[in-house]
Amino acid sequence: MEVDFSAIQVIGFDADDTLWVNETYFRDTEEAFAALLEDYETKNKIDQELFRKEIKNLEIYGYGVKGFVLSMVESALEISNNQVSQVTISEILNLGKKMLEQPVELLQGVPEVLRKLKHKYRLIVLTKGDLLDQERKLERSGLSEYFHHVEVLSDKKEENYIHLLNHLQIDVKEFLMIGNSLKSDVLPLLGIGAQAVHVPFHTTWKHEEVSMKENGYNYLKISRLQDILAYLK
Template structure:
């Protein structure tokens, strides 16, 4: 049964909010730098890779496939076009391994989502590659707990306004929960909703922005298990 509360819809980010993700990128990046150790130190290789990722976001979007293509591009650049085919093959293998990694649901996720399911409309809102995100959702065992799943190319205020109107009662009665201030929290607040930050120990540098601490609709919790109590504290009930 739905509540008559102020918050009726809760959006959840997926990667590094519901399950581990960034750690696989970090591990692969280290392997990649080791492959090119003869052409620069790890920090230099990583910096060049980040430049390529930043350039390619508008072309490849977010996710492992774009990351893999950026690794290939970086390998070509730092070797002045002389990267061996064997190294390209190893990079592609690393990308395939990332696309097959097992799903590790984060602590407090299942019990929290189960507790909120049926009381609020729950929507998973994630960006990235369609096939990979669908695979991770299926592997997590959480799919049946969500009323809707949206896999989008990017997250901004317009995205949240559209999705919370489609699946809920509009952004004003919605809350977005995630580890990224840039993608999950700030744009949800800009759309008129609540933004709840759940920090993860690893967050991609391109997702870093200042926390909107002065905004009355911003909240931060240390783990997802604290979410139900937070919702109770800001919810108006009959």
């Protein structure tokens, strides 16, 4: 599709599954969690109960690994009718620690894209999750030098973006967001009059999926981050 990015001065990047791998580790941990509780329920039921618990807890714990671990612990207690062993609870906590200790795996082309864009545009990171974990991943990634600002948001709704852009004194017409989630990185920006680019990741959390009815906008979709260089001269 034809796009006009000539007015863009500031580019926001999502972090998880846009700059580096993230959702894959959640899926792997869900598999391990289901295996720990296989004596109590089927895998399908365990997956459903964990997802239900995660969504219920979002307002309390927010996004990120720590909230995910607490939801696993609560789910284990409920699924087992409080019969799950202390050893299993300890193993669940270790699953969470393993996630937090994962090395940062950059997605293809990320350093190249940031290196080419940083001289013309003001680059910022806009992500959700746990503040400490996201700061740690950014430091491990080696990408800090490319960004003027890093913001870890409690959520990515229109009001969150409006507040942040106002705070950073960024004109919405001069802002472009790039991310893997239609629900969090694309549709809210289009809703406030900014521009956005969708770079899908091969795995998407169910909570981030959108229906055809919700997705009523036209926007640029690229298959890999490097493709954005053809549109940003």
